[in-house]
Amino acid sequence: MRVLTPICAVVATALAIAAGPAAAQQKIILKYAHVGAEGETQTQYAAELAKLVGEKTQGRIEIRVFPGSQLGNLSEMIDGIRIGAIQMGHHDFSSLDRIDPDVAVFNAPFLFSSPEQAMRATNEATSPVLQEINKKLVAKGGVRIVGNFYRGARQLSARYPVHSPKDMEGKKFRSVPVPLWNSMIKGMGAIPTPVEISEIMPALMTGLVDGQENPLNNIIARKMWEANKYVMMTSHMESVLAVFVNEKAWEGIPDADRKIMQDCFAEMAQRSLKWAKDAEAEEIATLKKNGVTIIDEKSGLDLKAFRESVGKQILKDYPNWAPYIAKLKETQG
Helix, strand or coil: CCCCCHHHHHHHHHHHHHHHHHHCCCCEEEEEECCCCCCCHHHHHHHHHHHHHHHHCCCCEEEEEECCCCCCCHHHHHHHHHHCCCCEEEEEHHHHCCCCHHHHHHHCCCCCCCHHHHHHHCCCCCCHHHHHHHHHHHHHHCEEEEEEEEEEEEEEEECCCCCCHHHHCCCEEEECCCHHHHHHHHHCCCEEEECCHHHHHHHHHHCCCCEEEEEHHHHHHCCHHHCCCEEEEEEEEEEEEEEEEEHHHHHCCCHHHHHHHHHHHHHHHHHHHHHHHHHHHHHHHHHHHCCCEEECHHHCCCHHHHHHHHHHHHHHHCHHHHHHHHHHHHHHC
């Protein structure tokens, strides 16, 4: 057995101390922002994702979630992630269209035939379209889409009954403040009126807008029945939200932990599907209990008219999407 001299022992100890921080990974803290309110499934998603990542990485990665627009409205949140002041966030794919307009194709209305198809088409592992667009997002904006989750089909709500696009002519309906939503609301026959989600209830209550569209869980979480007593089951969009990160922050995570995080995104995607399927009947019951009238095809909702009118408007405003849409529909499975 080799015995170190006092001088050698001191040198060896110093080297060990110096190597320690390099050998042991320091905790990585990621700020995660979103605009969801308490009670929404997107808020539940972010909280459970943070917990799961912390457990699976044994605390090496800590995700600190800031819900409810705490770090700014949608535009400010996107800008924060682009410059790295915020490391992660989630929202509709189209919220990234300032980086590359084609990313909004994943939110194209009446595109997917089922929640499962929508999830496959918006998962980089199974979607060549997302693989292609992700490269452009990284190159142009330093942002990468790393996950997706299902929030439910989006439905219309209004202060009066709607059966076809004709019923929306000349009426102001809230649109998410991104170009695709303006096209969709226009295709539905209404006048698109961009309103941030944090201001949606004042806009509905004061009559600034006559109606809006959102998944049922969001309509319930924000008690929109206080202003809108009619919900139309248009299911015009399978609401899949994108989880995105600052590219430099993503590359700064060790490979092994990035793989763990990707596994966590996949697990949470499946959880979100189950949440939506389990909740729909109860959500409809909650709305009815609060005085909401549900209008579907059986009660005169003309879905064919909505599909044709909206589809025509989308192709007019986004003619270059035709090849993408064709590829996305191939993910039927």
